[in-house]
Amino acid sequence: MAPRVVVLSLASDFGCQVQITNTEDHLLTILGLIELSYWQLASSGHMPDEYDVAIVEGAVTTDEHAHLLRDVRGKAAVVIAIGACATIGGIPALAGSGSLADRYATVYGDGVIVPAVRRAPAPVDSVIHVDYHVPGCPIDQSEFLRVLSRVLLGLVDHTPDMTMCGSCKIAENVCFFDSGVGCLGLVTRAGCGAKCPSLGRPCTGCRGIAPDANVVSALEVFERAGGGADALRSALDVYNTASEVHV
Amino acid sequence: MANLTVEHVARIEGHGNISVSVEEGVVRDIQMDVVEPARFFESMVVGRRFEDAPLITSRICGICSPNHALTSIKAVEAALGVEVSERTRLLRTLLVYGSYLQNHATHLYVFAAPDFVGLPNIFPLAQTHPDVVGRALKIKKLGNELCNLVGGRSVHPVTAVVGGFTSEPSSRDLSAMRARLRDIVGDALATVDLFASFKVPDFDTAGEMLALTSPTEYAIYDGDVTALDAGWTRPAADYHDTLRESIVGHSNAKHSTVGGRPFLVGAVARMNLNAQRLGARGRDALEASGLVLPTRNPFHTHVCQAVELVDAAERCAGYIDRLIGSDGSSEPVAVDVSAGTGAGATEAPRGTLYHSYSIGDDGLITKGDVITPTAQNLANLEADMRAFAPTVADRPREEFVLLIEELVRSYDPCLSCAVH
Known part of the structure; x- marks a missing residue:
């Protein structure tokens, strides 16, 4: 049976998901190898209760994000974090320093109450174990395809440890x-x-x-x-x- | 029918829910709840060097990042009094159009088309209508490759910086791209035919319409703001005086009004205000579509975007003629840093996008502001939902929900843009 895959996003700009759709020459091949169970950006339908692989874009910035990730970890055999937001906190974490109330005031004006669910922006593996990481802002398509292929084949993937x-x-x-x-x-x-x-x-x-x-x-x-x-x-x-x- | 909520509306960019409240079978209210959490971009840029603004604010949106990067660059350049070369302007316009080809093809075929054929997504069409999916991917891919060629990358361009470009495509690569742009005109015309053939609800928005306009061209990269109903034209840099933003309880994105009215930006507004500046092929495509202007129907976004695809392909080929035929340089010009405030605007695929910054003598940003197309559209979208829902409230629940979702998707909303 083809692995059932869900694609989810937390705080992000959807750019890494767009990069996936931008693999035009390979997109239909990928879709032939998996059962796409949920992808809000591309398809109607509800998040299923059972799936095998979760691809997660975006940083954790709310309690809801953290709850969602724990739920995902309980269901998915494999979690793939894609992009700088999900792997290292990335640009959303730039708003992690200083007072959140001040940031609310800068954007929304004085007197707006910070929702209690807000958290300091953090990568996905600050909440759950992540099996595969695809770094970059945005992800590189060929690197994503390499990692996804290895996930589908059950192989270990290793991003280089050396510098650029x-x-x-x-x-x-x-x-x-x-x-x-x-x-x-x-x-x-x-x-x-x-x-x-x-x-x-x-x-x-x-x-x-x-x-x-x-x-x-x-x-x-x-x-x-x-x-x-x-x-x-x-x-x-x-x-x-x-x-x-x-x- | 009872109260209902549609969570995480599909085939739009970002997270939003639709809430419909019903009393005794009558739709009492309907809201677009934008649940996408704020990332605080306007606060992120404060204290950072002016060169960082385009890099950071490009990440507001991965789907129209070339527009965010360029609008940010224009605002910084306005604040610092930087004049760029004609060659830089041409390359930037190509970059915006690459984003149009990519975005419009995605919105039309991947997000909207499934509604017209009763499918949850486009993917089953790969088996049943391989020609249609092939055409969609061909246009989308060419848009991406145009962005790659000019910007180095389709999502978050690398080469576009304050003052110019850090790298430029070769004449040979530009020439090859020109041939492919000419080739794609036929695919864009077929897209106009396809979307003109889909029956859309007969519905008029009551909102005002705004778009950039220019006396010389179909305004995309530059222009003043014109209001369709009110008839005025004002400098885009005055947007703080023109638009009123307000905070609403059910949305992390602010709402906007102009002269006290909600308004619409995007392909319908652009076509209404700029159709006379379309190129020859674009004008033919518009005529073939049978669309009568001005139109107030937001569901005509699809046909207008399709006509823009034709015009984009034709115009980009012309821009490449000019780039190959002239010398000039797009190398970043030197920047003299002195305190200043400036605004920039472009037409993003979804409508007019504004950025503005204040920069100190030390080159550090002291204030930033961004108003995105979807943030401008949200108040009008909700007004349309309120007007449209009662007209289809007698339909079965599933059909009712789908029609409301289709209205939302016709605005081609980008909610991560809207909240930022």
């Missing part, structure tokens, strides 16, 4: 630090083929901090040629506020 600098060398990009511009490729998890630097833009760290990253050395490089420690901290804040890396 190696990918940049392979792509023969000129290093941004050579011209005094900071780049988070120094500490960011490899696997995207250094997409942004190859298009002339420094890495923004959307794939999260690599386990192999040497943050102390990165700090030295930033101080020497990348705008200093504040530039590194500020750049890391965009996607990695929820990560426990202190610079």
Whole structure:
């Protein structure tokens, strides 16, 4: 029997789900390999009681999200977290610092009461165990297809632990630090083929901090040629506020 | 019929519920409850460098991210007095149109079409109508590839930055894209025929309609705001004075009014205000559709979007002619940082999108504001739901719910955009 798959989203921009629909050449092949049981973005129907694989996009920002995830974990044999929001907290976590009441006041005006269900934005694995991670903002389609194929075949998948600098060398990009511009490729998890630097833009760290990253050395490089420690901290804040890396 | 709630309306972007309250068989009220939680983008940008605004606010919406990125860039450039090259403007317009091709194809075929053929989703049509699904995926894919070519990525463009582009497509790649754009005009015309053939409810909105307009072109990347009924045209940068936002209890997204009235933005408003600026193929497509303008029927969004697909393909091929035929540069221009406030607007696939920022002498943002198309449409959508529901309240419950959902989907709402 084809595995029954549900696609869910928490606090997100739906961009990673859009990336799934953007696998046009492969979309119908994927759908032939699974039984798509729930996908609010693409299909009418209710969330079923039984399924095998849950694909989760988005960060946890409310108690409802956490309840939903625990329910999902109790039912799904495999949970796949997709995108920066779900894997590292990502952009939603940028609103995690300081007072939530102040943020409500900035957006909605004074006197609006913060709902009791709100939580500091956090990745999916802060609430439940996650079996597979597909990092990135947004996810890379080929990486998603690789992970999904491995899930369907029951194989282990491993996202690279190394930083992105190696990918940049392979792509023969000129290093941004050579011209005094900071780049988070120094500490960011490899696997995207250094997409942004190859298009002339420094890495923004959307794939999260690599386990192999040497943050102390990165700090030295930033101080020497990348705008200093504040530039590194500020750049890391965009996607990695929820990560426990202190610079 | 009793009170009912439709949770997590399907085939729209974001999370929203429809609540209908019924008393003695009469629909008393109907609401669009936007339950999508706020992510506080307007507070996120405060204290950050101006270059970060497009990167961060692009993530408001993964489905129309090129518009968010470019509208944010325009607002920052307005605040800092940055003038960009004609080449940059052309490339940006191509990027917006790539998003149109992608979004309209998705909305028309993946979100809306299943309603007209009585299916929960488009996927069964791959077996029964492979030509239709093939056409849908072909248009959508070309839109994505146009975004990839110009922006480096279809969701969250990489190359578009304040001042210009960090990388530019080669003439060879542009030329190949032009051939494919010309080829897709036929598919877009077939899309107009298909959606013109679907019977839609006979329903008129009472709301005002707003869209960007320009004396020279079908306004997408730039223009002033024109009101269809009131007849005025005002600078888009004055949107704070034009639009009134208010907070409503059942929605995490704010509601908007203009001159005290709810209003509609999007393809119907654009077509009503800009049809005379369509290209030759777009005008032919509009005529072939049989649509009579002005129309006040929100269900005509589908046909209007389909006509825009034809126009997009034709116009993008023309823009590529101009890019290949001229030298110029899109390299980011230097930015002199000094304190300022500025606003930007573009026509996103779903309607007019506004961003504005205040930036200090140190280049840090002190205030940010975003009003999305769906946030502007929500008050009008609810007014339409209230007017439309009683006219179909005698239908069986399932059919009633489906019709209300179809009205919601005709607005092509993006609720994560609306809340942000």
